[in-house]
Amino acid sequence: MDENKTRDLDDVNEMLKLAKLGENDVLSTSQTVYFTSDNLNCDNFKFLELDQHLLEEIKQGQTLYIKGDDDENVVLCTKDRTYDVTGAETSNSLLLVKNMAFFDDLKDGKERALQTVTVSGVFYDYLSVTPGKPHLKKLRDLLDKSVYKGPEHEYEIKNEDLYGYDDLIKIIQASDQELESVLKQMNVVTINGKIRLLDVEYHFRALSYMLKLIEENSWNLDEIDFDETLNSLRDIIPETILKNLFDKYTTESKIVDGLQLYSYKEREICRFFAQILLYGAGKFNLEEFLQAWRESVPEGMTCDEELLHGIAIIDRKSDPPVISAFPEEELPEEINARFNKLFKAKEKWTVPEITPYIQRVATDKMDVNALLAKFARASNSQGVKFYSAKHAK
Numbered sequence: 001m002d003e004n005k006t007r008d009l010d011d012v013n014e015m016l017k018l019a020k021l022g023e024n025d026v027l028s029t030s031q032t033v034y035f036t037s038d039n040l041n042c043d044n045f046k047f048l049e050l051d052q053h054l055l056e057e058i059k060q061g062q063t064l065y066i067k068g069d070d071d072e073n074v075v076l077c078t079k080d081r082t083y084d085v086t087g088a089e090t091s092n093s094l095l096l097v098k099n100m101a102f103f104d105d106l107k108d109g110k111e112r113a114l115q116t117v118t119v120s121g122v123f124y125d126y127l128s129v130t131p132g133k134p135h136l137k138k139l140r141d142l143l144d145k146s147v148y149k150g151p152e153h154e155y156e157i158k159n160e161d162l163y164g165y166d167d168l169i170k171i172i173q174a175s176d177q178e179l180e181s182v183l184k185q186m187n188v189v190t191i192n193g194k195i196r197l198l199d200v201e202y203h204f205r206a207l208s209y210m211l212k213l214i215e216e217n218s219w220n221l222d223e224i225d226f227d228e229t230l231n232s233l234r235d236i237i238p239e240t241i242l243k244n245l246f247d248k249y250t251t252e253s254k255i256v257d258g259l260q261l262y263s264y265k266e267r268e269i270c271r272f273f274a275q276i277l278l279y280g281a282g283k284f285n286l287e288e289f290l291q292a293w294r295e296s297v298p299e300g301m302t303c304d305e306e307l308l309h310g311i312a313i314i315d316r317k318s319d320p321p322v323i324s325a326f327p328e329e330e331l332p333e334e335i336n337a338r339f340n341k342l343f344k345a346k347e348k349w350t351v352p353e354i355t356p357y358i359q360r361v362a363t364d365k366m367d368v369n370a371l372l373a374k375f376a377r378a379s380n381s382q383g384v385k386f387y388s389a390k391h392a393k
Helices: 009-018 052-059 137-146 151-156 165-171 176-185 200-216 226-233 239-249 266-278 286-296 335-345 351-361 368-375
Strands: 029-035 065-067 075-077 082-098 113-132 188-191 194-197 250-256 259-264 312-315 322-325 376-381 384-389
Touching (some): 009 029, 137 165, 200 239, 266 286, 266 322, 351 384
Antiparallel strands (some): 065 075
């Protein structure tokens, strides 16, 4: 249509006649559509697909964050979820319009009227989002630059290599809740507002001092005194480190004579000491390891082999059986590569053994069982289900 000529109600009525329709067959308000005289194929806008969760987030006034450096695939984050973003093409043209009214907006109109609608752009692609998992490799890389090894080594750390939580949430491709969750699982401490990985050997030394107080003070495992712990050790371990480790490894247990007492988390303590024994050890005779492990933890704590899932591999086919470190955080983030490394390290896995290694890449739509069905092959031996490589011989 000539952009200098605009339609009027007579034009609309003429078109209704041609379509063999009367005024009573349509709403009282008609909309005429015009294309802008500017560039229709502009790059000022992108269409973004929304699922129900993202739509609700926007309706509630929440902020969506797009994250990714030039060398990274883009992700979209809400406060608690991460979405992978990819470009998608459509065979139908997508029109960006201004002032378009819909049925509910027009159904109550009484008088015949005409409204103008302008098409501002024509698009043949859009951004598609799919639920994903946080991308965390960069987190470890950043924190590796400022590992805390004790106050005597702080001169080695550069200020530009220190990151607070607000710094990390801007850089790491993860939602707020996901980043908080993974940091709780890592061996990190917060020093002067900066998040630091704790050196393994220093971590072991500090925690050993704390646990030694149990025997020295004849404490029960659920009667740990916070103030006494700090007062006894603050001259050899910085108070900040003691508080961080106390928060990580204890939980409130009971109050005696108005004093809040704490209990050490048995699972976390036992897993950490298992990691210490395996650290840099290569393969370890299984029986010797189990004996050393039981002797290393405070009396009264139980070292269950289930606690080794996600941090070590046991080879019972070896003579004698051996164990070796195999931490989940060192596996690739890409699912195919992760499964390839798992089955290269061990031919067959039970569900409890393999679950900690794939839990982090599972999603609501693709849970652990679905991942195993897609990327592994199931078999049974003596009533136990095992999973092996999909195309293994």
